[in-house]
Amino acid sequence: MKASGNTSLLIKQQTSGTILWLTGWSMPDAVFDRLRMLLPHYRHIAVDYSAAGSPEEMLSLTETAVKDMLGIEGSLCRERVAHGPLLLSGWSLGGLLALRLVAKGYADGLILFGATAHFTRPKEEFDRGLADAYLRQMIKGILRDRHAVETNFRKVMFTEQEWEAGLAERLPHTGSWTTQALLAGLQLLRTENGLSQLPSIDCPVLIFHGTEDKICPYGAGLELMNQLPHAKLITLTACGHAPFWGKEAHIADEWRRWWHDHW
Structure with a gap:
């Protein structure tokens, strides 16, 4: 949309902005559908x-998408005016991808769900991550029986109370990712480390993290809050690795309140 277009629409877009969504490992983008419905004033x-065939392709897809949205060189400013601020929203693996993009200055704000800047950790840091051996075991398992690995992963995502509430059963079915993409995502989780870049990220960051997250432990959320200069952590007690799932109304309220304070 050009700056000479409908003024009321332009103001609405400037106020709201665009959200780029980056989902978690093995998860379809549809997991965000209800949350998006509750944020109707955003693009x-x-x-x-x-279907990414390698970690490099996964990184390239995300960065290319942001560059295409913003335009290049002279057109970047015009695109920002037309669509307002750009927010990145990443869950787990998507959070790692989002942190990399924000560190390069591509966004005005960042929202993280069950995220970390470094997934694999040594034994003394298991309060913030998992052992690399865990991911290596998943990689071997996918080559034998990918459905079993995905199913087990989903079991670990939720707490016992969340299972009893039926949250896990509402997830979209497994199988939406190719086998190569599953492997690429796990390799990326093994190698990506954005800890050193956290202090230089100067945009506002909103973090949602469950206290009972067994995949990205709650300590990882505390670490992000402590090392990011402008971060706010929303702690969700008795919640597992999908802190937005089944809590979309609460998440949307916190999101709107936070962004109103910063924009």
């Missing part, structure tokens, strides 16, 4: 890396 765009 919503998702990056699909469910």
